[in-house]
Amino acid sequence: MPAKPLTKSQLVTKLAKDLxxxxxxxxxxxxxxxxxxxxxxxxxxQFTLPGFGxxxxxxxxxxxxxxxxxxxxxxxxxxxxxKFRVAKACKDSIIPPKR
Numbered sequence: 001m002p003a004k005p006l007t008k009s010q011l012v013t014k015l016a017k018d019l020x021x022x023x024x025x026x027x028x029x030x031x032x033x034x035x036x037x038x039x040x041x042x043x044x045x046q047f048t049l050p051g052f053g054x055x056x057x058x059x060x061x062x063x064x065x066x067x068x069x070x071x072x073x074x075x076x077x078x079x080x081x082x083k084f085r086v087a088k089a090c091k092d093s094i095i096p097p098k099r
Contacts, residue, residue, distance in 0.1 A: 011030075012027050012030065041056075041057055041082060051087055051090060052087055052090050053085055053087045053090060054084070054087070055082055055083075055084055056084075058082070058083050059078065059080055060078060060079055060081050061078055062076065062077050062078040063075075
C-alpha cells in the first residue's frame with residue numbers, strides 16, 4: 001500500500017524544519033506561490049515552476065460522449081481546462097528512464 005500524500009500542514013511543518021523558518025513564513029510563501037501561479041496562468045496561459053513543471057491553460061474541443069448508464073449519445077461542449085505538465089528533470093528523478 002503506498003504512503004499517504006503530505007497534507008498542507010505536514011508540508012508546511014517539514015519545509016519549516018528543513019529550511020529553519022517559521023511555519024507562518026512557509027505558509028505565507030505557499031499561499032503567495034499559489035496566488036501567483038493562478039494569476040499568471042489566467043493572464044499568460046501558463047506558469048512554469050523551473051525543475052518541477054508548468055500549469056498550462058488549454059482549450060478542449062466540443063465532442064460527442066456517451067452516458068454510461070443509458071448508452072445515450074450526448075454532446076460535450078467545448079471548454080477551457082488547466083493541465084499540469086511535469087518537467088523532464090522531475091519525471092526522470094522520480095521514474096528513471098529505461099536504458
